[in-house]
Amino acid sequence: MIRRFWAVLIGRNKEFLRDRGALGWNFLFPFFVVxxxxxxxSDKGQDVFxxxxxxxxxxxxxxxxxxxxxxxVTFDDTTSSLEKLRHHQLxxxxxxxxxxxxxxxESSPKGYLVEKIMLGTDVMTSSxxxxxxxxxxxxxxxxxxxxxxxxxxxxxxxxxxxxxxxxYRKNGVLKRLKATPLRAAEFLTAQVVSRLILIMSVFTIVxxxxxxxxxxxxxxxxxxLYLIFALGSACLISLGLLVAARVTSEELAGGVLxxxxxxxxxxxxxxxxxxxxxxxxxxxxxxxxxxxxxxxARAVMxxxxxxxxxxxxxWILAGMTVLFLVVGAWTFRWD
Amino acid sequence: xxVVLEARGLFKxxxxxxxxxxxxxxxxxxxxxxxxLLGPNGAGKTTTVEMLEGIMRPDAGEIxxxxxxxxxxxxxxxxxxxxxxxxxxxxxxxxxxxxFGDLYPQRLSTQELTELCDLGELLNREPEKLSGGQRQRAxxxxxxxxxxxxxxxxxxTTGLDPxxxxxxxxxxxxxxxxxxxxxxxxxxxEEAYALCDEVAIVDKGRIIAQGTPDSLLKKHFDGxxxxxxxxxxxxxxxxxxxxxxxxxxxxxAHLRVRPRTLEDLFLALTGRxxxx
Numbered sequence: 001m002i003r004r005f006w007a008v009l010i011g012r013n014k015e016f017l018r019d020r021g022a023l024g025w026n027f028l029f030p031f032f033v034v035x036x037x038x039x040x041x042s043d044k045g046q047d048v049f050x051x052x053x054x055x056x057x058x059x060x061x062x063x064x065x066x067x068x069x070x071x072x073v074t075f076d077d078t079t080s081s082l083e084k085l086r087h088h089q090l091x092x093x094x095x096x097x098x099x100x101x102x103x104x105x106e107s108s109p110k111g112y113l114v115e116k117i118m119l120g121t122d123v124m125t126s127s128x129x130x131x132x133x134x135x136x137x138x139x140x141x142x143x144x145x146x147x148x149x150x151x152x153x154x155x156x157x158x159x160x161x162x163x164x165x166x167x168y169r170k171n172g173v174l175k176r177l178k179a180t181p182l183r184a185a186e187f188l189t190a191q192v193v194s195r196l197i198l199i200m201s202v203f204t205i206v207x208x209x210x211x212x213x214x215x216x217x218x219x220x221x222x223x224x225l226y227l228i229f230a231l232g233s234a235c236l237i238s239l240g241l242l243v244a245a246r247v248t249s250e251e252l253a254g255g256v257l258x259x260x261x262x263x264x265x266x267x268x269x270x271x272x273x274x275x276x277x278x279x280x281x282x283x284x285x286x287x288x289x290x291x292x293x294x295x296x297a298r299a300v301m302x303x304x305x306x307x308x309x310x311x312x313x314x315w316i317l318a319g320m321t322v323l324f325l326v327v328g329a330w331t332f333r334w335d
Numbered sequence: 336x337x338v339v340l341e342a343r344g345l346f347k348x349x350x351x352x353x354x355x356x357x358x359x360x361x362x363x364x365x366x367x368x369x370x371x372l373l374g375p376n377g378a379g380k381t382t383t384v385e386m387l388e389g390i391m392r393p394d395a396g397e398i399x400x401x402x403x404x405x406x407x408x409x410x411x412x413x414x415x416x417x418x419x420x421x422x423x424x425x426x427x428x429x430x431x432x433x434x435f436g437d438l439y440p441q442r443l444s445t446q447e448l449t450e451l452c453d454l455g456e457l458l459n460r461e462p463e464k465l466s467g468g469q470r471q472r473a474x475x476x477x478x479x480x481x482x483x484x485x486x487x488x489x490x491x492t493t494g495l496d497p498x499x500x501x502x503x504x505x506x507x508x509x510x511x512x513x514x515x516x517x518x519x520x521x522x523x524x525e526e527a528y529a530l531c532d533e534v535a536i537v538d539k540g541r542i543i544a545q546g547t548p549d550s551l552l553k554k555h556f557d558g559x560x561x562x563x564x565x566x567x568x569x570x571x572x573x574x575x576x577x578x579x580x581x582x583x584x585x586x587x588a589h590l591r592v593r594p595r596t597l598e599d600l601f602l603a604l605t606g607r608x609x610x611x
Contacts (some may be wrong), residue, residue, distance in 0.1 A: 007437030011423055011430065144548040171421035179390060179415045264505035
């Protein structure tokens, strides 16, 4: 049994490794996405200090407001602006008035500098009141990277396994294998493991490679992150197998896979958080495996969560994996 | 010789089909023989043979291997060359032989298969880059990888040129010489005549004639065919036919006389050509 599984696994891996085009694309595409997004959302004008103003910017002391190389951004209240200050998206936050209140992030060097600059202007006439906040910088790319890598995994898992299996069925490869003592479970397990090896290799290279240049903030354990991504990709591969269990037409398989992947791409929190979205939408998002993968991975990266803290997501992913695999193997057809 | 494979009263109907694809078909194949299943496209040959292979389940009827109903272990005893098979991309013939060999409890070595199927320089090439005849040899080697008892060849020479077809026949004969039983489907009558010990002619899911190629010809009609200017005249008395043609004042310059073939027999039995 192990020998048969092994034979199919080795064969599938060779097949993939020699398909240069597909291999190159699988490794290069995620790099393009991560770097493209990092570039698109990078902070432009790094030498400008960003000053958040709560209320009316015109009420700022005129000397301070006229300081060059300061960019003033206004906010209605302190809730979202303080969050931005904590994540270093603002260098200082000012509320005009008498006394003039300001908040500064003590772990931000730019915050330290802009405070010195501000106190050297006519702000002193407004008897400023200082309040300190703490927080490490989180760039959008730090928040985004878990979602981008998960989304790439989703496409690789669904289309790489699902589409390929349908192609195998259509061109008779599966029928040829059916004529041997190979069992469906052995064959399917080999497909899952082969794709899992590929996906985790791509993940390792892309994550470590882009981390080298972009220095992601990762507050939780790297091991935990790998474990979450491995479980998540196993779940998505199983979903691909389930779709391809009986389908004989590549067009139909493509349609179903698109129908699954597009909602996941937009609603599972890859690009934006669903906090504040309507409840029905959030419930729908929670039925998708990608949501649980991204939530768990993002919590580990940006909040330093432990496995225990994201265990709900992990159990749901594990349960879905088992369900998809069992139903997929049960309904599987060779021809 | 004992019976290796036997089918009793096989029925199969595809969903939404108007008629049974296989309609009460029975046959038995003797050990070490080559049994040919002949018929036009759509006659039910492939359906029959896939049921015999254990790939497809009959709606009714039973299939016995050495007297016992076929089960999962039957796959270890059979080798199959499908009519059209794709193989995993980017693997060489040698790697495919190893992959398929590992799926069975026992296997022939690559060297034995190379000698048997004349693989030679094909081993390190990918099947999709081979010519038709080379590809069929590689597929035959895959069918033989588990040293099977019964070898199924489903239209193995369709689309091959005459030279490659004859080479394949030589391979089939050498497999038979190793004591293997061969179940061949074909719509080439000369192929059945060249290889088969016994032939069953299938039409509309039923066997309409069965026997050795010679006995079938003898039983259904003696005599020869006179071909003249595109016309075919079947006759038992060549002299009388020629006299008749002369009396009609026809020129016999391009006349040809040949023995009747299974093709003629099929035409006589079904009223249709084989490749219609």
